[in-house]
Amino acid sequence: MEEAVAQIYTTKNLGAQFYIDNFNNATKYEIDSTSITNKNSPIYSPTLPNMTYAKGYASELNVFYENYDNATYFGAGLCVYFAVVMLLGTIFTFLINVGASQKFVHPIVSYLRAYIIIPTMFSKGRNAQPMGGFKVFTGLFPDRVDSLICLGYTVLHIVFWAYPYHSSPAHTYTWTSQLEEIRRLVGDRSGIMAFGEIPLLILFGGRNNLLTFMTGFKYTSMIHFHKLVSRFMIIDALIHSVNYVLLFEQYWARALKTLYFVCGIAATTLAVAIWLFSFHPIRSRMYETFLYFHIIMVAGFVSMCWYHCRDMGFCEWIIAASVFWVFDRVVRVIRMSFFGYRTANLTLINDETFKVSVKRPKTYISSPGQYGFVYFADALLWFQSHPFTVYNDGENLVLYIKVKRGITKKIHNKLVANGGKMTKKLxxxxxxxxxxxxxxxQNALLLTGGSGVPGIINHALTLSAKTKPQNIKFIWVYKTIKDLNFYFEDFLAKLKDSRVIVDIYLTRETSLEGAYLGTSTSTFGSSDEASYKDKHKAKEHTSFGQLPSFINFKLGKPNMEQLIKEEVESFGGGSVGIVACGPPVMMDHLKHAVSKEVVSYKDRIDYFDEFQTW
Incomplete structure (x- = not known):
């Protein structure tokens, strides 16, 4: 190391010993500078000048760079926090996927899952539904386990903010006052921590996030983490900017002529604008506008951060964030390239929903409950993409798309004009x-509501085709029977001779007299059904005319607490896996109902929420 340093100052390789010998020689003949009476005469012996200024300046520099180091450690510490969270999530997900978690049925484990893992943030609160009032002050809240993760991050961040600033005793050699020194230290720490959070923002906001695959965290959870980190990043940026504005208040005009200062102001302004335009009322009403302005402003923000610090350091955070962003986009393009634009058949089901059927490429392999982002070929709205659950129907992929705004509304209007059928590339x-x-x-309870049925019915058909002995119950909460004929022909009829028990709750029907379902008037059923299905024969409705007997029709909206309790008890013991996807109200009620049943049930219950919202 010493030799490497020596090479900077001379072309000769003098070696470390040369400098040690010279130092020893100099100190051997050193004289005290205070003993020199005539300071105008030449000095022929080595001596040290007054070191007060040098020591004071060194003290301030030590404090300055110690704060730089601490801020870098803190920025990395925020990343490490989420790394630990993701590692724990990966371990738990692995145990669930291999079936090992079924053995953990200790009361303590059940209480942890009932009161921490499954429920909403507040008891009987909202998670899938937005919270707030007046349709303006609304927002989506994480569930309880995500809330605790966010709380841990919040506490850690506050600790990093509050970690002592070791102000130098002198603070007058570089700074005009101790207040000025503290402003610089606080501004630097918050600014560096803000940079440390940018890679987390990009990582949690991306679609192709390997963490969702490894940890079992839903994309919804990742977006909650994205929001949390973004808010702290904005606070850090504001603290940094305010302190620097105060530091430069006397040199404002000169500072505005420097690129790094102007870019810093632009970056902070863009960060605040991104936050303001991301509020739930704007996002829920103008999602497409929000999304593309969000992307443009984030690109501008990252660019301004780069030019703000490219000559000072810390750009490794920007490089990491850019790598995450580029990776996500490249993988998305690759996924789309493998699928290509294919001609799909579109069929109108009702005023709210239309069906899409497209031939599945061999490279597209999906499992029950997975979803895809759909791009319709359109001259004006080709860039819009929305997530929909994909249902595997032989060689075809089937999606049931709920009509909202934008491209889905445009396609719905064309379907109406074309008599309910058309083809379109997507x-x-x-x-x-x-x-x-x-x-x-050992037991599978599958619940769905409204148009959330594709993923859940896919689970039912997949499980029924397996040879593993398993009790399977499929429950669908739907409004009326008039649209069920469409779904019956598509997939309900496939459950006819399976071991799946099918219950359908019709919330807006008062009678099923004369109701018809299917293309035949024959009675459906099987004489050699499994023992579990035999227990439910008494529940089958066969007195409503031309209705298949393998489906149990029930009128009215079910009470979720009572329904979960009855269905779980009807299995007669054994582990229960509950999968659900439906309207937000139903999903929030289910979380509460399942969390209560987890404690009272003697065996293991795991709840899998396949509802996505952001």
Whole structure:
């Protein structure tokens, strides 16, 4: 090391000993500078000048760079926090996927899952539904386990903010006052921590995030983490900017002529604008506008951060964030390229929903519950993409798309004009999400509501085709029977001779007299059904005319607490895997109902929520 340093100052390789000998020689003949009476005469012996200034300046520099180091450690510490969280999630997900978690039925484990893992943030609160009032002050809240993860990050961040600043005793050699020194230290720490959070923002906001595959965290959870980190990053950026504005208040005009200062102001302004335009009322009402302005402003923000610090350091954080962003986009393009734009058949089901059927490429392999982002070929709205659950129907992929705004509304209007049928080219980017390992349980309870049925029915058909002995119950909560004929022909009829028990709750029907379902008037059923199915024969409705007897029709909206309790008890013991996807209200009620049943049930219950919202 000493030799490497020596090479900087001379072309000769003098070696470390040369400098040690010279130092020893100099100190041997050193005289005290205070003993020199005539300071105008030449000095022929080595001596040291007054070191007060040098020591004071060195003290301030030590404090300055110690704060730089601490801020870098703190920025890395925030990343390490989430690394630990993701590692724990990976371990738990692995145990669930291999079926080992079924053995953990200790009361303590059940209480932890009932009161921490499964429920909403607040008791009987909202998770899938937005919280707030007046349709303006609304927002999506994480569930309880995600909330605790966010709380841990919040506490850690506050600790990093509050970690002592070791102000130098002198603080007058570099700074005009101790207040000025503290402003610089606080501004630097918050600014560096803000940079450390940028890679987390990009990572959690990307679709092709390997962490969702490894940890079992839903994309919804990742977006909650994205929001949390972004808010702290903005606070850090504001603290950094305010302190620097105060430091430069006397040199404002000169500072505005420097690139790094102007880019810093632009980066902070863009960060605040991104945050303001990301509020739930704007996001929920103008999602497409929000999304593309979000992307443009984030690109501008990252660019400004780069030019702000390219000559000072810390750009490794920007490089890491850019790598995550580029990786996500490249993988998305690759996924879309493998699928290509294919001609799909579109069929109108009702005023709210239309069906899409497209031939599946051999490279597109999906599992029950996974979803894809659909791009419709359109001259004006080709860039819009929305996530929909994909249902495997032989060689075809089937999606049931709920009509909202933008491209889905435009296609719906064309379907109406074309008599309910048309063809259109589209591309599906995916599949995304993880398939719930409900096949690892002795009993499977599958619940869905409204148009959330594709993934759940896919689970039912997949499980029924397996030879593993398993009790399977499929429950669908739907409004009326008039649209069920469409779904019956598509997939309900396939459950006819399976071991799946089918219950359908019709929430807006008062009678089924004369109701018809299917293309035949024959009675459906099987004389050699499994023992579990025999227990439910008494529940089958066969007095409503031309209705298949293998489906148990029930009128009215079910009470979720009572339904979960009755269905779990009807299995007669054994581990239970519950998978659900439906309207937000139903999903929030289910979380509460399942969390209560987890404690009272003697065996293991695992709940898999396949509802996605952000």
């Amino acid at each position: 591309c599906i980017e995916g599949p995304y999400g993880e398939s719930s390992p409900v096949g690892k349980y």
